[in-house]
Amino acid sequence: MSVNEQGTGGPIDRGSPLARVLDGYAAPDLPAGFADRVLAAAETRPCGSASPLPELRRPARVGMRGWRMGRRIAIGVASFGVLATAAAATGLLQQIALPLPSAQSVWASIAGTAAAETTPRVAAAASVPAAESTALPVVIEGPIDTPEELGEAFRRVEQVRAGRREERRAQIDQRIKNEIERRRAAGLSVPTPEEEARFRARVEQEIARREQRADQQVAARREAMQRKVENGEAVTREDLAGPPPVDPALREKVRELRQMTPAERREVWRSLSVDERRALTEAVRARRGLPAPPASAASPQSELQPEPRPEPSPAG
Amino acid sequence: MTAAPQPERIAPPLAQPGDDAAWAARLAARDPDALREMIARHGRPLHRVAYRMTGDAHEAEDIVQEAMLRLWDHAPAIAAKHPTGSAAAAQLRLGGWLQRVVTNLAIDRLRRARRLAGGEMPDDEDDAPLADALIEAGERDNLARALVLALPERQRAAIVLTYYEELPNAEAAEAMDMNIKAFESLLHRARAALRQALAAQGDAP
Numbered sequence: 001m002s003v004n005e006q007g008t009g010g011p012i013d014r015g016s017p018l019a020r021v022l023d024g025y026a027a028p029d030l031p032a033g034f035a036d037r038v039l040a041a042a043e044t045r046p047c048g049s050a051s052p053l054p055e056l057r058r059p060a061r062v063g064m065r066g067w068r069m070g071r072r073i074a075i076g077v078a079s080f081g082v083l084a085t086a087a088a089a090t091g092l093l094q095q096i097a098l099p100l101p102s103a104q105s106v107w108a109s110i111a112g113t114a115a116a117e118t119t120p121r122v123a124a125a126a127s128v129p130a131a132e133s134t135a136l137p138v139v140i141e142g143p144i145d146t147p148e149e150l151g152e153a154f155r156r157v158e159q160v161r162a163g164r165r166e167e168r169r170a171q172i173d174q175r176i177k178n179e180i181e182r183r184r185a186a187g188l189s190v191p192t193p194e195e196e197a198r199f200r201a202r203v204e205q206e207i208a209r210r211e212q213r214a215d216q217q218v219a220a221r222r223e224a225m226q227r228k229v230e231n232g233e234a235v236t237r238e239d240l241a242g243p244p245p246v247d248p249a250l251r252e253k254v255r256e257l258r259q260m261t262p263a264e265r266r267e268v269w270r271s272l273s274v275d276e277r278r279a280l281t282e283a284v285r286a287r288r289g290l291p292a293p294p295a296s297a298a299s300p301q302s303e304l305q306p307e308p309r310p311e312p313s314p315a316g
Numbered sequence: 317m318t319a320a321p322q323p324e325r326i327a328p329p330l331a332q333p334g335d336d337a338a339w340a341a342r343l344a345a346r347d348p349d350a351l352r353e354m355i356a357r358h359g360r361p362l363h364r365v366a367y368r369m370t371g372d373a374h375e376a377e378d379i380v381q382e383a384m385l386r387l388w389d390h391a392p393a394i395a396a397k398h399p400t401g402s403a404a405a406a407q408l409r410l411g412g413w414l415q416r417v418v419t420n421l422a423i424d425r426l427r428r429a430r431r432l433a434g435g436e437m438p439d440d441e442d443d444a445p446l447a448d449a450l451i452e453a454g455e456r457d458n459l460a461r462a463l464v465l466a467l468p469e470r471q472r473a474a475i476v477l478t479y480y481e482e483l484p485n486a487e488a489a490e491a492m493d494m495n496i497k498a499f500e501s502l503l504h505r506a507r508a509a510l511r512q513a514l515a516a517q518g519d520a521p
Protein backbone atom coordinates (compact mmCIF):
# COMPACT_ATOMS: atom_id res chain seq x y z
CA MET A 1 0.00 0.00 0.00
CA SER A 2 1.35 3.36 -0.88
CA VAL A 3 1.79 5.95 1.76
CA ASN A 4 -0.78 8.12 0.10
CA GLU A 5 -3.39 5.42 0.21
CA GLN A 6 -3.02 4.76 3.88
CA GLY A 7 -5.73 6.24 5.99
CA THR A 8 -7.66 7.56 3.01
CA GLY A 9 -10.86 6.51 1.40
CA GLY A 10 -9.86 7.10 -2.19
CA PRO A 11 -10.53 4.60 -4.96
CA ILE A 12 -8.77 1.27 -4.79
CA ASP A 13 -6.49 1.11 -7.81
CA ARG A 14 -6.33 -2.16 -9.67
CA GLY A 15 -2.99 -3.71 -9.05
CA SER A 16 -2.43 -1.91 -5.78
CA PRO A 17 -1.52 -4.03 -2.75
CA LEU A 18 -5.00 -3.65 -1.32
CA ALA A 19 -6.57 -4.65 -4.62
CA ARG A 20 -4.31 -7.68 -4.84
CA VAL A 21 -5.47 -8.75 -1.41
CA LEU A 22 -9.13 -8.09 -2.13
CA ASP A 23 -8.95 -10.00 -5.37
CA GLY A 24 -8.23 -13.07 -3.34
CA TYR A 25 -11.79 -13.15 -2.11
CA ALA A 26 -13.19 -15.33 -4.86
CA ALA A 27 -16.82 -16.32 -4.88
CA PRO A 28 -17.91 -19.86 -5.69
CA ASP A 29 -20.26 -20.50 -8.54
CA LEU A 30 -23.88 -21.40 -8.06
CA PRO A 31 -24.25 -25.15 -7.65
CA ALA A 32 -25.61 -27.26 -10.46
CA GLY A 33 -29.34 -27.70 -10.24
CA PHE A 34 -29.89 -24.37 -8.58
CA ALA A 35 -32.29 -23.20 -11.27
CA ASP A 36 -34.26 -26.44 -10.99
CA ARG A 37 -34.63 -25.96 -7.26
CA VAL A 38 -35.85 -22.40 -7.68
CA LEU A 39 -38.33 -23.47 -10.34
CA ALA A 40 -39.62 -26.25 -8.13
CA ALA A 41 -40.03 -23.81 -5.28
CA ALA A 42 -41.79 -21.34 -7.59
CA GLU A 43 -44.29 -23.98 -8.62
CA THR A 44 -45.26 -24.61 -5.04
CA ARG A 45 -45.77 -20.93 -4.29
CA PRO A 46 -49.38 -20.07 -3.73
CA CYS A 47 -50.61 -18.46 -6.92
CA GLY A 48 -51.17 -14.75 -6.79
CA SER A 49 -49.95 -14.25 -3.26
CA ALA A 50 -46.75 -12.30 -3.09
CA SER A 51 -44.31 -13.41 -0.46
CA PRO A 52 -43.35 -11.00 2.29
CA LEU A 53 -41.04 -8.33 1.04
CA PRO A 54 -37.59 -7.88 2.51
CA GLU A 55 -37.43 -6.29 5.86
CA LEU A 56 -36.28 -2.76 6.10
CA ARG A 57 -32.57 -2.62 5.52
CA ARG A 58 -32.15 -0.28 8.41
CA PRO A 59 -34.77 -1.34 10.92
CA ALA A 60 -35.78 0.92 13.75
CA ARG A 61 -33.69 0.66 16.85
CA VAL A 62 -35.46 0.70 20.14
CA GLY A 63 -35.53 4.17 21.56
CA MET A 64 -33.32 5.64 18.88
CA ARG A 65 -34.59 5.99 15.40
CA GLY A 66 -37.85 5.65 13.67
CA TRP A 67 -38.78 4.32 10.34
CA ARG A 68 -36.48 5.68 7.67
CA MET A 69 -39.30 6.76 5.46
CA GLY A 70 -40.82 8.48 8.45
CA ARG A 71 -37.69 10.43 9.07
CA ARG A 72 -37.43 11.49 5.47
CA ILE A 73 -40.97 12.68 5.34
CA ALA A 74 -40.77 14.30 8.75
CA ILE A 75 -37.69 16.13 7.56
CA GLY A 76 -39.61 17.11 4.45
CA VAL A 77 -42.42 18.41 6.60
CA ALA A 78 -39.94 20.27 8.71
CA SER A 79 -38.36 21.84 5.69
CA PHE A 80 -41.73 22.95 4.45
CA GLY A 81 -42.50 24.43 7.82
CA VAL A 82 -39.27 26.30 8.07
CA LEU A 83 -39.61 27.60 4.55
CA ALA A 84 -43.09 28.80 5.26
CA THR A 85 -42.06 30.66 8.38
CA ALA A 86 -40.20 33.06 6.18
CA ALA A 87 -43.72 34.31 5.57
CA ALA A 88 -44.23 33.87 2.28
CA ALA A 89 -41.46 31.85 1.06
CA THR A 90 -40.58 34.65 -1.29
CA GLY A 91 -40.49 32.58 -4.41
CA LEU A 92 -39.14 29.43 -2.82
CA LEU A 93 -42.30 27.40 -3.24
CA GLN A 94 -42.52 28.32 -6.86
CA GLN A 95 -39.18 26.68 -7.39
CA ILE A 96 -40.55 23.36 -6.27
CA ALA A 97 -43.47 23.68 -8.61
CA LEU A 98 -46.10 24.49 -6.04
CA PRO A 99 -48.79 26.58 -7.70
CA LEU A 100 -48.77 29.25 -5.07
CA PRO A 101 -48.62 32.99 -5.24
CA SER A 102 -45.22 34.50 -4.80
CA ALA A 103 -44.40 37.01 -2.13
CA GLN A 104 -44.37 39.62 -4.84
CA SER A 105 -47.92 38.85 -5.87
CA VAL A 106 -49.05 38.71 -2.26
CA TRP A 107 -47.44 42.04 -1.65
CA ALA A 108 -48.94 43.39 -4.84
CA SER A 109 -52.40 42.26 -3.75
CA ILE A 110 -51.90 43.96 -0.44
CA ALA A 111 -50.37 47.13 -1.70
CA GLY A 112 -52.79 47.44 -4.58
CA THR A 113 -50.20 47.40 -7.31
CA ALA A 114 -50.41 45.12 -10.34
CA ALA A 115 -54.04 44.30 -9.68
CA ALA A 116 -54.22 41.90 -12.56
CA GLU A 117 -51.79 39.54 -10.87
CA THR A 118 -53.27 39.56 -7.43
CA THR A 119 -55.52 36.53 -7.70
CA PRO A 120 -53.89 33.61 -5.95
CA ARG A 121 -53.76 30.63 -8.24
CA VAL A 122 -54.10 28.08 -5.48
CA ALA A 123 -57.50 26.45 -5.36
CA ALA A 124 -57.88 26.65 -1.61
CA ALA A 125 -57.23 30.34 -1.55
CA ALA A 126 -59.65 30.90 -4.38
CA SER A 127 -62.29 28.90 -2.57
CA VAL A 128 -62.63 31.43 0.24
CA PRO A 129 -66.20 32.65 -0.01
CA ALA A 130 -66.53 35.85 -1.94
CA ALA A 131 -68.93 37.22 0.63
CA GLU A 132 -66.20 37.14 3.20
CA SER A 133 -63.94 39.31 1.14
CA THR A 134 -66.65 41.74 0.28
CA ALA A 135 -68.13 42.02 3.76
CA LEU A 136 -65.50 44.44 4.94
CA PRO A 137 -64.25 46.21 1.84
CA VAL A 138 -61.08 47.77 3.09
CA VAL A 139 -59.13 49.35 0.30
CA ILE A 140 -55.39 49.50 0.70
CA GLU A 141 -54.10 52.58 -0.97
CA GLY A 142 -50.44 53.35 -1.06
CA PRO A 143 -48.35 52.19 1.84
CA ILE A 144 -50.00 50.31 4.69
CA ASP A 145 -50.12 52.82 7.48
CA THR A 146 -53.52 52.44 9.16
CA PRO A 147 -54.74 49.66 11.48
CA GLU A 148 -57.59 48.90 9.03
CA GLU A 149 -55.24 48.47 6.13
CA LEU A 150 -52.92 46.37 8.23
CA GLY A 151 -55.84 44.19 9.32
CA GLU A 152 -56.85 43.74 5.72
CA ALA A 153 -53.27 42.84 4.82
CA PHE A 154 -53.20 40.25 7.59
CA ARG A 155 -56.50 38.81 6.37
CA ARG A 156 -55.18 38.40 2.83
CA VAL A 157 -51.98 36.87 4.06
CA GLU A 158 -54.02 34.42 6.12
CA GLN A 159 -55.90 33.41 3.00
CA VAL A 160 -52.66 32.62 1.27
CA ARG A 161 -51.27 30.80 4.29
CA ALA A 162 -54.42 28.68 4.52
CA GLY A 163 -54.06 27.75 0.89
CA ARG A 164 -50.43 26.87 1.38
CA ARG A 165 -51.21 24.70 4.37
CA GLU A 166 -53.79 22.78 2.43
CA GLU A 167 -51.47 22.38 -0.53
CA ARG A 168 -48.64 21.29 1.74
CA ARG A 169 -50.79 18.65 3.38
CA ALA A 170 -51.90 17.35 0.01
CA GLN A 171 -48.31 17.15 -1.14
CA ILE A 172 -47.18 15.35 2.00
CA ASP A 173 -50.02 12.90 1.56
CA GLN A 174 -48.90 12.31 -2.00
CA ARG A 175 -45.30 11.85 -0.95
CA ILE A 176 -46.29 9.21 1.56
CA LYS A 177 -48.26 7.37 -1.08
CA ASN A 178 -45.40 7.67 -3.55
CA GLU A 179 -42.88 6.40 -1.04
CA ILE A 180 -44.99 3.39 -0.18
CA GLU A 181 -45.42 2.65 -3.84
CA ARG A 182 -41.71 3.07 -4.46
CA ARG A 183 -40.86 0.69 -1.66
CA ARG A 184 -43.37 -1.84 -2.91
CA ALA A 185 -41.87 -1.64 -6.39
CA ALA A 186 -38.35 -1.94 -5.00
CA GLY A 187 -39.18 -5.09 -3.12
CA LEU A 188 -38.85 -3.39 0.25
CA SER A 189 -41.28 -3.82 3.09
CA VAL A 190 -44.30 -1.58 3.22
CA PRO A 191 -46.14 -0.53 6.35
CA THR A 192 -49.26 -2.25 7.54
CA PRO A 193 -52.38 -0.05 7.73
CA GLU A 194 -51.78 0.30 11.47
CA GLU A 195 -48.17 1.35 10.95
CA GLU A 196 -49.19 3.80 8.28
CA ALA A 197 -51.85 5.27 10.56
CA ARG A 198 -49.31 5.66 13.35
CA PHE A 199 -46.88 7.23 10.96
CA ARG A 200 -49.43 9.66 9.61
CA ALA A 201 -50.34 10.62 13.14
CA ARG A 202 -46.69 11.39 13.80
CA VAL A 203 -46.45 13.44 10.64
CA GLU A 204 -49.59 15.32 11.63
CA GLN A 205 -48.08 15.98 15.02
CA GLU A 206 -44.94 17.31 13.38
CA ILE A 207 -46.95 19.53 11.05
CA ALA A 208 -48.92 20.91 13.98
CA ARG A 209 -45.72 21.59 15.89
CA ARG A 210 -44.17 23.40 12.95
CA GLU A 211 -47.30 25.39 12.25
CA GLN A 212 -47.52 26.39 15.86
CA ARG A 213 -43.96 27.62 15.73
CA ALA A 214 -44.66 29.48 12.50
CA ASP A 215 -47.78 31.02 14.03
CA GLN A 216 -45.78 32.22 16.98
CA GLN A 217 -43.23 33.84 14.74
CA VAL A 218 -45.91 35.40 12.58
CA ALA A 219 -47.72 36.70 15.67
CA ALA A 220 -44.53 38.27 16.98
CA ARG A 221 -43.87 39.95 13.66
CA ARG A 222 -47.41 41.20 13.42
CA GLU A 223 -47.17 42.73 16.85
CA ALA A 224 -44.13 44.62 15.67
CA MET A 225 -45.97 45.77 12.56
CA GLN A 226 -48.96 46.89 14.60
CA ARG A 227 -46.69 48.91 16.85
CA LYS A 228 -45.11 50.42 13.79
CA VAL A 229 -48.48 51.47 12.36
CA GLU A 230 -49.59 52.81 15.73
CA ASN A 231 -46.48 54.95 15.72
CA GLY A 232 -47.47 56.33 12.33
CA GLU A 233 -44.96 54.41 10.30
CA ALA A 234 -45.76 52.47 7.12
CA VAL A 235 -45.26 48.74 6.84
CA THR A 236 -42.62 47.69 4.35
CA ARG A 237 -42.53 44.72 2.06
CA GLU A 238 -39.88 43.10 4.20
CA ASP A 239 -42.02 43.53 7.30
CA LEU A 240 -44.71 41.38 5.72
CA ALA A 241 -42.81 39.00 3.52
CA GLY A 242 -39.75 38.47 5.69
CA PRO A 243 -36.11 38.86 4.77
CA PRO A 244 -34.97 38.22 1.21
CA PRO A 245 -34.15 34.63 0.33
CA VAL A 246 -30.68 33.28 0.81
CA ASP A 247 -28.36 32.41 -2.01
CA PRO A 248 -30.02 29.74 -4.20
CA ALA A 249 -26.99 27.45 -4.15
CA LEU A 250 -26.86 27.51 -0.37
CA ARG A 251 -30.59 27.05 -0.15
CA GLU A 252 -30.30 23.99 -2.38
CA LYS A 253 -27.55 22.63 -0.18
CA VAL A 254 -29.68 23.08 2.91
CA ARG A 255 -32.61 21.44 1.18
CA GLU A 256 -30.47 18.46 0.21
CA LEU A 257 -29.29 18.09 3.77
CA ARG A 258 -32.81 18.22 5.07
CA GLN A 259 -33.89 15.42 2.81
CA MET A 260 -31.32 13.08 4.30
CA THR A 261 -31.52 11.00 7.40
CA PRO A 262 -29.58 12.33 10.39
CA ALA A 263 -26.89 9.72 9.84
CA GLU A 264 -26.54 10.60 6.17
CA ARG A 265 -26.46 14.28 7.07
CA ARG A 266 -23.65 13.71 9.51
CA GLU A 267 -21.68 11.89 6.84
CA VAL A 268 -22.15 14.67 4.33
CA TRP A 269 -21.46 17.30 6.97
CA ARG A 270 -18.15 15.65 7.75
CA SER A 271 -17.25 15.70 4.09
CA LEU A 272 -17.79 19.45 3.74
CA SER A 273 -14.91 21.84 3.92
CA VAL A 274 -14.66 24.31 6.75
CA ASP A 275 -15.66 27.12 4.41
CA GLU A 276 -18.70 25.24 3.20
CA ARG A 277 -19.77 24.52 6.74
CA ARG A 278 -19.33 28.13 7.69
CA ALA A 279 -21.33 29.34 4.70
CA LEU A 280 -24.16 26.99 5.52
CA THR A 281 -24.11 27.99 9.14
CA GLU A 282 -24.27 31.65 8.24
CA ALA A 283 -27.06 31.07 5.73
CA VAL A 284 -29.21 29.33 8.27
CA ARG A 285 -28.42 31.92 10.91
CA ALA A 286 -29.26 34.75 8.56
CA ARG A 287 -32.55 33.21 7.60
CA ARG A 288 -33.46 32.76 11.23
CA GLY A 289 -32.45 36.28 12.02
CA LEU A 290 -29.98 35.20 14.65
CA PRO A 291 -26.98 37.22 15.72
CA ALA A 292 -23.49 35.90 15.18
CA PRO A 293 -22.82 33.33 17.90
CA PRO A 294 -19.66 32.61 19.81
CA ALA A 295 -17.19 30.29 18.14
CA SER A 296 -18.50 27.22 19.93
CA ALA A 297 -22.10 27.68 18.86
CA ALA A 298 -24.11 24.90 17.33
CA SER A 299 -23.97 24.17 13.64
CA PRO A 300 -26.94 24.49 11.29
CA GLN A 301 -27.31 20.77 11.74
CA SER A 302 -29.28 21.57 14.86
CA GLU A 303 -31.97 23.17 12.75
CA LEU A 304 -31.80 20.49 10.15
CA GLN A 305 -32.63 17.80 12.66
CA PRO A 306 -36.35 17.04 12.77
CA GLU A 307 -36.16 16.86 16.51
CA PRO A 308 -33.46 17.03 19.13
CA ARG A 309 -31.50 13.84 19.38
CA PRO A 310 -28.69 12.82 21.67
CA GLU A 311 -26.32 12.40 18.79
CA PRO A 312 -22.76 13.56 18.36
CA SER A 313 -22.15 16.88 16.73
CA PRO A 314 -21.75 16.60 12.98
CA ALA A 315 -18.73 18.77 13.20
CA GLY A 316 -17.11 16.51 15.78
CA MET B 317 2.45 -17.88 -2.06
CA THR B 318 0.28 -18.95 -4.89
CA ALA B 319 -1.15 -16.43 -7.26
CA ALA B 320 -4.45 -15.10 -6.08
CA PRO B 321 -7.41 -16.03 -8.21
CA GLN B 322 -8.89 -13.17 -10.08
CA PRO B 323 -12.37 -12.18 -8.99
CA GLU B 324 -15.17 -12.90 -11.37
CA ARG B 325 -16.50 -9.83 -13.04
CA ILE B 326 -18.81 -11.20 -15.63
CA ALA B 327 -21.19 -8.60 -16.89
CA PRO B 328 -24.71 -9.82 -17.55
CA PRO B 329 -25.79 -9.89 -21.18
CA LEU B 330 -26.68 -6.49 -22.51
CA ALA B 331 -30.42 -6.03 -22.74
CA GLN B 332 -32.26 -3.81 -25.13
CA PRO B 333 -34.45 -1.07 -23.63
CA GLY B 334 -37.76 -2.63 -22.81
CA ASP B 335 -36.31 -6.10 -22.93
CA ASP B 336 -36.80 -6.59 -19.21
CA ALA B 337 -40.43 -5.55 -19.54
CA ALA B 338 -40.95 -8.40 -21.96
CA TRP B 339 -39.35 -10.78 -19.49
CA ALA B 340 -41.51 -9.41 -16.71
CA ALA B 341 -44.58 -10.02 -18.85
CA ARG B 342 -43.52 -13.60 -19.40
CA LEU B 343 -42.87 -14.06 -15.71
CA ALA B 344 -46.26 -12.58 -14.96
CA ALA B 345 -47.75 -15.13 -17.34
CA ARG B 346 -46.09 -17.79 -15.20
CA ASP B 347 -43.62 -18.91 -17.83
CA PRO B 348 -41.05 -21.11 -16.06
CA ASP B 349 -38.61 -20.71 -18.94
CA ALA B 350 -38.57 -16.99 -18.26
CA LEU B 351 -37.63 -17.62 -14.65
CA ARG B 352 -34.93 -20.01 -15.75
CA GLU B 353 -33.57 -17.35 -18.09
CA MET B 354 -33.57 -14.77 -15.32
CA ILE B 355 -31.59 -17.16 -13.13
CA ALA B 356 -29.15 -17.77 -15.95
CA ARG B 357 -28.73 -14.04 -16.54
CA HIS B 358 -28.61 -12.72 -13.03
CA GLY B 359 -27.99 -15.67 -10.74
CA ARG B 360 -24.20 -15.62 -10.77
CA PRO B 361 -23.64 -11.91 -10.09
CA LEU B 362 -26.32 -11.99 -7.41
CA HIS B 363 -24.72 -15.01 -5.81
CA ARG B 364 -21.35 -13.30 -5.81
CA VAL B 365 -22.80 -10.31 -4.03
CA ALA B 366 -24.62 -12.46 -1.50
CA TYR B 367 -21.58 -14.63 -0.90
CA ARG B 368 -19.19 -11.76 -0.40
CA MET B 369 -21.68 -10.11 1.89
CA THR B 370 -22.31 -13.15 4.07
CA GLY B 371 -19.15 -15.21 3.59
CA ASP B 372 -21.33 -18.30 3.43
CA ALA B 373 -22.09 -20.07 0.16
CA HIS B 374 -25.26 -21.74 1.43
CA GLU B 375 -26.59 -18.54 2.90
CA ALA B 376 -25.83 -16.82 -0.38
CA GLU B 377 -27.68 -19.49 -2.29
CA ASP B 378 -30.71 -19.06 -0.05
CA ILE B 379 -30.65 -15.33 -0.59
CA VAL B 380 -30.52 -15.61 -4.36
CA GLN B 381 -33.31 -18.18 -4.35
CA GLU B 382 -35.43 -15.91 -2.20
CA ALA B 383 -34.76 -12.97 -4.50
CA MET B 384 -35.74 -14.98 -7.55
CA LEU B 385 -38.91 -16.18 -5.92
CA ARG B 386 -39.80 -12.64 -5.02
CA LEU B 387 -39.30 -11.65 -8.61
CA TRP B 388 -41.64 -14.47 -9.55
CA ASP B 389 -44.21 -13.35 -6.98
CA HIS B 390 -44.05 -9.70 -7.88
CA ALA B 391 -43.79 -10.12 -11.62
CA PRO B 392 -47.50 -9.45 -12.21
CA ALA B 393 -47.26 -6.12 -10.41
CA ILE B 394 -44.00 -5.23 -12.11
CA ALA B 395 -45.38 -6.12 -15.54
CA ALA B 396 -48.52 -4.12 -14.89
CA LYS B 397 -46.45 -1.06 -14.04
CA HIS B 398 -44.17 -1.48 -17.04
CA PRO B 399 -46.34 -2.60 -19.95
CA THR B 400 -44.33 -3.67 -22.97
CA GLY B 401 -43.75 -0.86 -25.41
CA SER B 402 -44.45 1.89 -22.90
CA ALA B 403 -42.00 4.52 -21.74
CA ALA B 404 -41.95 2.88 -18.32
CA ALA B 405 -40.90 -0.39 -19.93
CA ALA B 406 -37.70 1.18 -21.22
CA GLN B 407 -36.79 2.15 -17.66
CA LEU B 408 -37.26 -1.28 -16.15
CA ARG B 409 -34.08 -3.00 -15.03
CA LEU B 410 -34.78 -6.33 -13.44
CA GLY B 411 -31.09 -6.77 -12.69
CA GLY B 412 -31.08 -3.63 -10.61
CA TRP B 413 -34.28 -4.66 -8.87
CA LEU B 414 -32.80 -8.04 -8.01
CA GLN B 415 -29.54 -6.45 -6.91
CA ARG B 416 -31.42 -4.29 -4.46
CA VAL B 417 -33.45 -7.17 -3.11
CA VAL B 418 -30.34 -9.31 -2.64
CA THR B 419 -28.48 -6.49 -0.92
CA ASN B 420 -31.42 -5.92 1.38
CA LEU B 421 -31.80 -9.58 2.16
CA ALA B 422 -28.10 -9.99 2.85
CA ILE B 423 -27.98 -7.03 5.19
CA ASP B 424 -31.12 -8.19 6.94
CA ARG B 425 -29.68 -11.62 7.47
CA LEU B 426 -26.43 -10.22 8.77
CA ARG B 427 -28.33 -8.04 11.20
CA ARG B 428 -30.48 -10.90 12.33
CA ALA B 429 -27.35 -12.97 12.86
CA ARG B 430 -25.85 -10.15 14.85
CA ARG B 431 -28.89 -9.91 17.05
CA LEU B 432 -28.83 -13.65 17.62
CA ALA B 433 -25.13 -13.47 18.38
CA GLY B 434 -25.76 -10.88 21.04
CA GLY B 435 -24.47 -7.93 19.09
CA GLU B 436 -20.97 -9.20 18.71
CA MET B 437 -20.65 -7.93 15.16
CA PRO B 438 -19.81 -4.26 14.94
CA ASP B 439 -22.55 -1.95 13.78
CA ASP B 440 -20.30 1.02 13.47
CA GLU B 441 -16.87 1.22 12.04
CA ASP B 442 -14.48 -0.66 14.21
CA ASP B 443 -11.18 1.13 14.41
CA ALA B 444 -9.47 -1.74 16.16
CA PRO B 445 -7.26 -4.03 14.11
CA LEU B 446 -8.88 -7.21 12.94
CA ALA B 447 -8.62 -10.24 15.13
CA ASP B 448 -5.03 -11.34 14.98
CA ALA B 449 -5.85 -14.98 14.84
CA LEU B 450 -8.02 -14.53 11.82
CA ILE B 451 -5.56 -12.39 9.98
CA GLU B 452 -2.50 -14.35 10.85
CA ALA B 453 -4.09 -17.40 9.33
CA GLY B 454 -2.05 -16.28 6.42
CA GLU B 455 -3.28 -16.92 3.00
CA ARG B 456 -4.33 -14.09 0.83
CA ASP B 457 -7.86 -15.28 0.23
CA ASN B 458 -8.41 -15.67 3.92
CA LEU B 459 -7.01 -12.24 4.51
CA ALA B 460 -9.26 -10.72 1.85
CA ARG B 461 -12.28 -12.50 3.24
CA ALA B 462 -11.41 -11.42 6.74
CA LEU B 463 -10.92 -7.83 5.66
CA VAL B 464 -14.25 -7.67 3.89
CA LEU B 465 -16.24 -9.57 6.48
CA ALA B 466 -14.85 -7.41 9.26
CA LEU B 467 -16.47 -4.34 7.76
CA PRO B 468 -19.85 -3.21 9.06
CA GLU B 469 -22.53 -4.56 6.78
CA ARG B 470 -23.31 -1.36 4.92
CA GLN B 471 -19.65 -0.60 4.29
CA ARG B 472 -19.25 -4.18 3.19
CA ALA B 473 -22.11 -3.83 0.74
CA ALA B 474 -20.57 -0.65 -0.64
CA ILE B 475 -17.25 -2.42 -1.29
CA VAL B 476 -18.87 -5.52 -2.73
CA LEU B 477 -21.03 -3.56 -5.13
CA THR B 478 -18.43 -1.08 -6.31
CA TYR B 479 -15.16 -2.97 -6.13
CA TYR B 480 -16.16 -6.53 -6.83
CA GLU B 481 -19.20 -5.92 -9.01
CA GLU B 482 -17.81 -2.70 -10.46
CA LEU B 483 -21.12 -0.92 -10.27
CA PRO B 484 -20.99 2.85 -10.75
CA ASN B 485 -21.52 4.69 -7.51
CA ALA B 486 -24.96 5.85 -8.60
CA GLU B 487 -26.15 2.32 -9.25
CA ALA B 488 -24.65 1.02 -6.05
CA ALA B 489 -26.31 3.84 -4.13
CA GLU B 490 -29.58 2.90 -5.74
CA ALA B 491 -29.10 -0.73 -4.83
CA MET B 492 -28.61 0.38 -1.24
CA ASP B 493 -31.43 2.89 -1.41
CA MET B 494 -29.09 5.70 -0.47
CA ASN B 495 -28.47 9.24 -1.49
CA ILE B 496 -25.42 9.36 -3.76
CA LYS B 497 -23.46 11.69 -1.51
CA ALA B 498 -24.17 9.63 1.56
CA PHE B 499 -23.17 6.53 -0.36
CA GLU B 500 -19.90 8.07 -1.45
CA SER B 501 -19.19 9.03 2.10
CA LEU B 502 -19.94 5.48 3.21
CA LEU B 503 -17.70 4.10 0.48
CA HIS B 504 -14.94 6.47 1.48
CA ARG B 505 -15.07 5.21 5.04
CA ALA B 506 -15.21 1.61 3.88
CA ARG B 507 -12.07 2.02 1.81
CA ALA B 508 -10.32 3.82 4.61
CA ALA B 509 -11.27 1.04 7.02
CA LEU B 510 -9.92 -1.57 4.63
CA ARG B 511 -6.65 0.28 4.23
CA GLN B 512 -6.35 0.77 7.94
CA ALA B 513 -7.00 -2.90 8.59
CA LEU B 514 -4.51 -3.96 5.96
CA ALA B 515 -1.90 -1.59 7.27
CA ALA B 516 -2.45 -2.98 10.75
CA GLN B 517 -1.35 -6.35 9.44
CA GLY B 518 1.96 -4.95 8.32
CA ASP B 519 1.25 -5.89 4.75
CA ALA B 520 2.28 -2.55 3.40
CA PRO B 521 5.54 -2.64 1.42
